[in-house]
Amino acid sequence: MAMKTLLRLWATFATLLLAVPALAQAPAGYAYYEIGDVAAPTPAPTAQAMMLMGGGEWDVGAFRWFAERAGHGHIVVLRASGAGEAGEEIYRDIGGVLSVQTIVFTDRAAASDPRVLAILEHADGIFLAGGDQSNYVRYWKNTPVARLLDAHVRKDRPIGGTSAGLAILGGTAYGAMDGGSIDSPTALADPAGPAVTLVTDFLHMPRLAHVVTDTHFNARDRLGRLIAFLAAARQKDAVAIGIGVDEQSALCVEADGTARLRTRNGGFAWLVQPKNRPALKPGKPLDWASVRVTGIGPDSRFDLNSLRIIAPVFAGTARVAGGRLLDAPATPGAVLPQ
Structure with missing residues (x-):
């Protein structure tokens, strides 16, 4: 009886040993972070919009505008350096969203990963972080990720980018x-x-x-x-x-192409x-x-359709x-x- 028990224990242990490499294996080409309830229903309609940010410290008003255009739903942050700190800041300090998921790309393979693509399909708003835009070009150009970023905006959902993230828009x-x-x-x-x-x-x-x-x-x-x-x-x-x-500063562009600047x-x-x-x-x-050369300030109004600026x-x-x-x-x- 003791021998049978011992054999069962060894079999269980061997099974666990075989499972460990699969469990420890990192996803191909990216790291993933999340905060909030990613399964909750989006509480409000989304709207097409673009948040064009110049880098540096974020303007909180611009992000709250972005969260509203995202229906106060689910934000996905894409980047190629760092970790999940931007998602934490959006969720905890800016607020007004149900969740933030962050994908940190480390190679081009991730741009065809089914999980990555499913996350982008689900996003109510997508934010492209700063860093080195050459990585974005190398990892995303002519991939399913680039096609989904285009499709995201066509589905009347907002996109934003700061520094390198704006450079590629x-x-x-x-x-x-x-x-x-x-x-x-x-x-x-x-x-x-x-x-x-x-x-x-x-x-x-x-x-x-x-x-x-x-x-x-x-x-x-x-x-x-x-x-x-x-x-x-x-x-x-x-x-x-x-x-x-x-x-x-951030140039916030509405669905009709009109824009205003928000700056701290x-x-x-x-x-x-x-x-x-x-x-x-x-x-x-x-x-x-x-x-x-024409300057757009917080009291200006800019129309991307006509390129007309009121109160430059x-x-x-x-x-x-x-x-x-x-x-x-x-x-x-x-x-x-x-």
């Missing part, structure tokens, strides 16, 4: 594919060079097909580099324009509209005679000569590069 995106983050003087010195790594046919957001976005805008003197990106983009897209967003530090969004298409040669600096904060026409940005419009409280 435009129809032409700066992919930072060379492993760096180019600055304005370098980009203006050679806009046709190998460091201006623009990516097209990635994501397809409403009214952003001809838009190049940029972030951390005034804090990192990025007007010059956005103009350089537009010079390169206009070689293929003759009507490309730019939208830059300052840190701690007096920042702006920048509408950059060049005239014509410049001639570019690799290794040569940019010359461009006319680039209209500043406006002017910049030019670039020999790779040097000249005549940039003065912004209230800002110190512009010389």
Whole structure:
């Protein structure tokens, strides 16, 4: 009797040993975090919307607007670095949502993982975190994840992105594919060079097909580099324009294309509209005679359909000569590069 009991115990132990590798095996290419009740029904209708954030500290009002457009339901955070801390902040500090699930991608395999795709299908709102946008391009371009991000917005659900997450939302995106983050003087010195790594046919957001976005805008003197990106983009897209967003600020776009800026530090969004298409040669600096720059503040109203701004904060026409940005419009409280 004792021998039979011992044999049963050994059999049970062996079964457990065989099961341990399967239980301990991590999912392919991603880490997963959740907080809240992911199974609860969404309490209100969702609405198509875009939250275009410039990086840095979040504006709480913008996130509460985003939560409302998500029906106060289920938010999914996508990123390629860090962990679940952004989800914790959204759920605990901002509130107004039932759950937040975070997927941290570590390779391209995750973009075809059935669990990942099911989570995205279920999302009421999707937020693309900051980090290195080249990872987003490598992991998501031409994958089911990219197709689901496009489909998410078509289903009248909001999407948001900050820093790297905003960089990839435009129809032409700066992919930072060379492993760096180019600055304005370098980009203006050679806009046709190998460091201006623009990516097209990635994501397809409403009214952003001809838009190049940029972030951390005034804090990192990025007007010059956005103009350089537009010079390169206009070689293929003759009507490309730019939208830059300052840190701690968010351009919140409604379903009808109207937008307003929310900011916690007096920042702006920048509408950059060049005239014509410049001639570019690799290794040569940019010359461009006319680039209209208009500032969008909290009291402004912006229509992405017509590109009309009511009550702009500043406006002017910049030019670039020999790779040097000249005549940039003065912004209230800002110190512009010389």
